[in-house]
Each structure stands twice: as structure tokens, then as C-alpha cells.
Amino acid sequence: MASPEDTLILDTTKGVVTIELRPDLAPQHVARIKTLVREGFYDGLAFHRVIDGFMAQGGCPDGTGMGGSSYPDLPAEFNDEPHVRGVCSMARARNPNSANSQFFICFDDATFLDKQYTVWGKVIDGMEAVDQFARGEPVRNPDRINKATIGADA
Secondary structure (H helix, E strand, C coil): CCCHHHEEEEEECCEEEEEEECCCCCHHHHHHHHHHHHCCCCCCCECCEEECCCEEEECCCCCCCCCCCCCCCECCCCCCCCCCCCEEEECCCCCCCCECCCEEEECCCCHHHCCCCCEEEEEEECHHHHHCCCCECCCCCCCEEEEEEEHHHC
């Protein structure tokens, strides 16, 4: 069980999703997510790219997949954790060191992404809510994060 400080709670339009943060795998990425959550950055943001059988992507402030936070991009923290159902990983551009605020949650095994994207957590409760997110690239009427919180702050 994750400590409250390493628990991310996403209250979404389809229900609550609880994610265990993994600072042991990606300390800088987990620190960035905690900072953004505590600033309210993710509140109201859409899951703008949701591909059936693959993943749900969110964390873009403008909903296009092109935006990020005001912080600099992060250096890659690729690790050995496999991209399987429920895994949370950072989205990025072509440059491996371009992750910023966008992330995705895997619906199914996506091990072809292993060691190319930074895994920073895993859904430990509420995956059925993620399964209900509206699909599309972009999604016409996207599901959203109503409020993101760190367990220690709840």
C-alpha cells in the first residue's frame, strides 16, 4: 500500500482513480506531478487523447496534446517497469527529455513503450473509471480530472 504522500487521487468525470506514485522509479517525475497537483494545475483538464485498447492521455493545459506547465521539461527517467494495464507513464515529444505535465494511463499491455517512456505510478483503485473514458484523437466530449489531490493533503 502506498503512503499518503505517494498516493495520487484523481476525481474524474467517471469516478475516483487512485494511483500509487513510484518515486523509487522516477523521483523527478513524481516530484513534478506532486508540485503540479498541489498547484491545482491538473484540475479541470481533459483526457484529450484516448485510444481503445491502448491508453488515456491527459495533463495538457490547452487540451491539444501540445501544451505543458511553466516548468522546464524533465530529463528522462526510463526504468524497467513494464507498461501494462493501469501503469501511469509520462507523455513526451520525440526528444526523450521532453516530458513535462502530460501523462497517460495504459488500458492494456503496451510493452513496446518499455524503456522509452518514464513510468511513475500505477492505478491501484478505480481502473473501471478509466475504462469508461470517452475515446478519440482528439476526444469530442472528453472526460476530465475534476480535482487532483495527493493523499497526504486530502
